[in-house]
Amino acid sequence: MDFQDVGNLLWALLVSLYYCLEAIVMFFVPTGRKVVRGQTVLITGAGSGIGQRLSVEFAKLGCTIVGVDISIVGLGETKKKLEDLNMKVKYHCYKCDLSDREQIYDVADKVKSDVGDVDILINNAGIVTGKRLMDCPDKLMIKTMDVNAVAHFWTIKAFLPSMLEKNCGHIVTIASGAGVFGLPALLDYCASKFAAVGLSEALDLELWQQRKDGIHVTVVCPYYIDTGMFKGVSTPILPILKPEYAVNRMVDAILKNKRMLLLPGFSYVMYALKGFLPSKAMYVMGEACGINTSMDTFIGRKKE
Numbered sequence: 001m002d003f004q005d006v007g008n009l010l011w012a013l014l015v016s017l018y019y020c021l022e023a024i025v026m027f028f029v030p031t032g033r034k035v036v037r038g039q040t041v042l043i044t045g046a047g048s049g050i051g052q053r054l055s056v057e058f059a060k061l062g063c064t065i066v067g068v069d070i071s072i073v074g075l076g077e078t079k080k081k082l083e084d085l086n087m088k089v090k091y092h093c094y095k096c097d098l099s100d101r102e103q104i105y106d107v108a109d110k111v112k113s114d115v116g117d118v119d120i121l122i123n124n125a126g127i128v129t130g131k132r133l134m135d136c137p138d139k140l141m142i143k144t145m146d147v148n149a150v151a152h153f154w155t156i157k158a159f160l161p162s163m164l165e166k167n168c169g170h171i172v173t174i175a176s177g178a179g180v181f182g183l184p185a186l187l188d189y190c191a192s193k194f195a196a197v198g199l200s201e202a203l204d205l206e207l208w209q210q211r212k213d214g215i216h217v218t219v220v221c222p223y224y225i226d227t228g229m230f231k232g233v234s235t236p237i238l239p240i241l242k243p244e245y246a247v248n249r250m251v252d253a254i255l256k257n258k259r260m261l262l263l264p265g266f267s268y269v270m271y272a273l274k275g276f277l278p279s280k281a282m283y284v285m286g287e288a289c290g291i292n293t294s295m296d297t298f299i300g301r302k303k304e
Contacts, residue, residue, distance in 0.1 A: 033255035037062030042111065042118045044098060044155065045125030047074020049227035050174060053247040054122060055091075056081055061251075064090040066111055066118065069125070070097050098125050099146035101154050108158035117162040120254070123152045123196070124174040128229060130298040133187045141188040148192030152199055160215075167214035172254055173200040177223045177262070180271055181286075185295035197221065204259060220250050222263040224294070232299030236290045238266070 041058045045051035046067030052074070055065050059082050069075050075093040082089045092115050096107045111118065126148045129140045156171060163169030178186050179193030200219035207215050224230045225241045233240065246263055253261040262268050274282060286292040 031256045033252070034257065036120065036255065038064075039119035040064045040066060040115055040117065041120040041122065042066040042068065042155075042159065043122045043124055044068045044096075044151070046078055046093070047071040048077070049229060050225065050243065050247060050250075051122075051124045052078045052081065053243055054124065054250065056085070057247055057251050058120075059085060059087065059089045059091070063120075064115065065092070066115055067091065067093040068096050068098075068107060069093070070095065098151040099143050101150075104151060104154040105158060108155070117166075118159045119163075119168070120170040120172065121155060121159050122172040122174065122254075123155055124172075125151070126174070126176070126192075126229070128186070128189050128300065130185060130189075130230075130295055130300055132185050136188060144188045145192045145195070148189070149195035149199065152196060156203065163215050164210075164212060167212050169214070170216045170218065170254065170257070171200075171203065173197070173217075173219040174250070175200070175219050175221050177221050177267055179219075179221050180262070180267075181274070181291075183295065184292055185298070193221075216257040218254055218258055218261065220253065220261045220263070221267070222246050222250075222261075223267065228301045230298065231301060232297045233294050234290070234297050235294045238264070238289055238291070 036058070041055075041063045043051050043054050043058075043065065046055050046065070047069030048071070051067070051069070055067055055078050059065050065082065067075050067078055069078075072095050075095070079091055079093065082091050092111070094107045094110060096103050098104060127144055129136050129144060131140075152173065160169070160171070163171075173196050175196045176189070176193040178190045179197040182190050197219055200217055204217040207213075207217065223238060223241055224233050224235070225243055225246045227243055230240075241263060249261060249263055262271060270285075273285075283292070
């Protein structure tokens, strides 16, 4: 290591210290929300659950909504909810199987032709099998990876170019607490969500390296949410999150350009502890909170 390397390291430490102090100050100082009126927001999995609620909330903010889902029925239900707002909401919907790369690119081309550039991309669609590793069919495991993680590559590649050209945009990943904490009976789901979290973090760094500071990246890692996707799941200590609470926090994080949101707040403590506590200690805490056995009563959504 020569003097230049030492100098670069010291400079990096000083700058890092500055950013740490900045983060501490910003934690206590209210952050303003950006205005998104008139922007186009594309949401995958918009036909139900969190995706449907996000569609409604961004419509209230004056955004053009582009809903993508495998269910035409679900997209129709979202349209009805948007019409109930009694607002002139611009809503475009497209059926797409997100496990099919070519379908994603075809839909992306239609969106660009029909609507124009996408300002905010929200990769929200997700599926869960809820089976232990040896009980889970290979096809379902591959499908989970494709929808929950691999599809993000294709949606981002489809809509990022226009953001790069303008140095303006926002890419949001609705991941999961299972993207930072492993859970029994969710191996394929955890793998897909860990991948989504890693993709988001790496993308953020890549954009930072390219000096594209006008493009923001947000990853959301919530605990179980009461949308029906994890129906039957039960934890005695930590309550299942209410959809209204979760979506409000998500929208707030997006409008404040937060890089990462963990829900509930207690998750930040566990996330920090995971970095230095022994794995056995984390296991015992998971047992005590009932998290390790939470999937034992899993039912999930019934197929239409």
